[in-house]
Amino acid sequence: MNRTDQLLQIQHTPHWDIVIIGGGATGLGAALDAAARGYKTLLVERSDFGKGTSSRSTKLIHGGVRYLEQGNIKLVKGALMERWFFLRNAPGLTRAIPFILPVYKRWKLFYFWMGLKFYDLLSGRLSIGKTRRLSAEEVAQRMPSIDRRRLKGGVMYYDGQFDDSGVCMALAHTAAAQGATLLNYCEAQSFIYENEKIAGVRLRDRHSGAEYEVRAAAVVNATGVFADALLSADNNAHQPIVRPSQGIHIVADTSFFEGDHALLIPRTTDGRVLFAVPWMGKVVIGTTDVNVEDISEEPVAHEEEIDFIINNFNRYCRTGLSRADIRSVFAGLRPLVRMNGIQSTANLLRDHTIIVSASGLITITGGKWTTYRKMAKDAVNKASTLAKLPFRRCVTKDLPLHRPQPEQSEHTAVPLHPAHPYTAADVIHAVRHEMALSLEDVLARRIRLLFLDSQAAIDAAPLVVEIMRAEFGQTDAWKKQELEKFLEIAQAYRADSSQ
């Protein structure tokens, strides 16, 4: 994938079947779906692919144990089916992982076992591992960091795990291989109308400043928490549909949480669930659910959210995690769909919604990473019907995702940081083949160093930006500016700079 080629496609294509706005899980999934059906497809992302919510998730491919307790069986069953397609179609990018729910009251052992057994049974023949009861000894053996005092046993079940921005890149590569055109740093600014119906989009390339007008039979708004801005651009009397809810995670060394199993804390002090999941050599712990008014591209963790996670984690683990032990903290915004009369975001609908405006604009929002394929399918079905495109069946159930890996050579084997496996080859690959333009694109989403260890990312930044400068043939002034921009963003990933 190369940005110059994508721009040439935009300049030389007079008419698109489908233009998709937003390059997160939903938009990239829709671009792959549409291109694989043979539709002429363009996706534009105003920042970097995955820059929004889609790089800030818990990284679980799951049916949602919590929604089962709320009685939402249909939602869970659908997501479990999608979990299976996701794991099957992206084997190198995903894995099944055992979770343990520790239990401290004997009668609860039966209760949770029944619930999690039902969770597994709901997946039917698409099960990825059997739910079973564990004794207190077995729990402690598999999860050495757990606090054994009063432990009565546990329940082990399976879900999936992935690298969210890595799968964004895989979706982009696979969509491009199917014929889609995808451009990052390209903003949809307004719509072009014919007979009061949307007939195209005005775009601005934020990299060069160039403006383009593209014509399309159908336009899909897949901008997540930002969906209302485009809906308002289309109709200034529009009522907001998204209610953003912030969730944060903290990342620590595995010495605070040893072993290969993930922990599910069934009830936090505010009645939610909390996960501690081994991921890329660290442990990711989260999440929270907090109403926010400001829909920011760079959401920042609140002090109380960090304390909440540390306190709840320490109630179950004996390793004494403190703020100073946090390697990184990241915040994301859930694009929940508004429902009249509901105050708490924890109770809002986690299913997706498709809205067709009077102008024909198709907006898809809500849902979750796990169900991106189904969301994409529904959006493209709607777009093709509305635009009267020739009928073509969705083929993504059986379409493998691929993400080419960097080629290592003696010349590019230079490590970026002594404590992490990344090398100069990763940076060169990101620039040449994955359309990374900024230092943050590389350190946050092509490799995950900023999410895993913010100080290591800050330490590696001067070397990474020098490699990028040489690749782009850029100046020292560019390098300085890029470094400053990155350091400002990276501050928000440090536990000592929360709000």
Ligand SMILES: Cc1cc2nc3c(=O)[nH]c(=O)nc-3n(C[C@H](O)[C@H](O)[C@H](O)COP(=O)(O)OP(=O)(O)OC[C@H]3O[C@@H](n4cnc5c(N)ncnc54)[C@H](O)[C@@H]3O)c2cc1C
């Ligand atoms: C804390 C947290 C934990 C989560 N954990 C999980 C999990 O473990 N498993 C799971 O299945 N789901 C999880 N989710 C949910 C999941 O991450 C989201 O549902 C999903 O990422 C939303 O993707 P999206 O593409 O709709 O939105 P986004 O990823 O936000 O993408 C929208 C994109 O649109 C772009 N955009 C906006 N305006 C414009 C414009 N005018 N022109 C061009 N582009 C524009 C933005 O820059 C953005 O990149 C979690 C969510 C949160 C917040």
